[in-house]
Amino acid sequence: MASDLEEKILLLLQNSPEGVILQSELWKILDSGSREVSRSLAKMAKRNLILREPYSDGGRKTFKVILLKKKPKIELDDILWCCCFTCHDLSKCGMGLPISPEMCPKLTISLRNEMIKMKKQEELKKISSQSGDGDAKEG
Numbered sequence: 001m002a003s004d005l006e007e008k009i010l011l012l013l014q015n016s017p018e019g020v021i022l023q024s025e026l027w028k029i030l031d032s033g034s035r036e037v038s039r040s041l042a043k044m045a046k047r048n049l050i051l052r053e054p055y056s057d058g059g060r061k062t063f064k065v066i067l068l069k070k071k072p073k074i075e076l077d078d079i080l081w082c083c084c085f086t087c088h089d090l091s092k093c094g095m096g097l098p099i100s101p102e103m104c105p106k107l108t109i110s111l112r113n114e115m116i117k118m119k120k121q122e123e124l125k126k127i128s129s130q131s132g133d134g135d136a137k138e139g
């Protein structure tokens with residue numbers, strides 16, 4: 001289980017543009033001891049959450065801390081299909097309640113339609129990549 005410091009480091013890396021921060025900057029940002037940060041980073045590296053690469057920052061040796069598994073960002077378009085956002089029963093709906101996602105026909109239809117749409121998109125991608133292969137072989 002990740003410690004508070006590890007959680008903070010992960011959050012910082014997650015929010016950095018490339019998922020990279022210098023170790024020397026982490027101490028300053030987190031206002032923590034260098035040993036504490038180093039220990040946390042070593043543990044995180046063991047769990048393959050990050051990678052540390054030696055780096056020279058204006059002659060000072062430090063490490064580049066690289067996040068290995070960046071969480072995919074969810075775009076609004078990715079979830080707009082869900083009928084729950086416009087549902088009048090949203091405030092009354094929940095697991096174990098009379099109105100629940102498990103028993104909701106609207107959500108079932110919404111999910112099924114989205115799955116059909118995704119399947120069609122995958123098929124189209126497959127077809128276009130196959131026709132691209134064909135072109136490459138012919139040309």
Ligand code: SF4
Nearest residue numbers: 084087090093101104
């Ligand atoms: S699961 Fe069904 S009832 Fe519940 S909020 Fe979504 S659409 Fe509404």
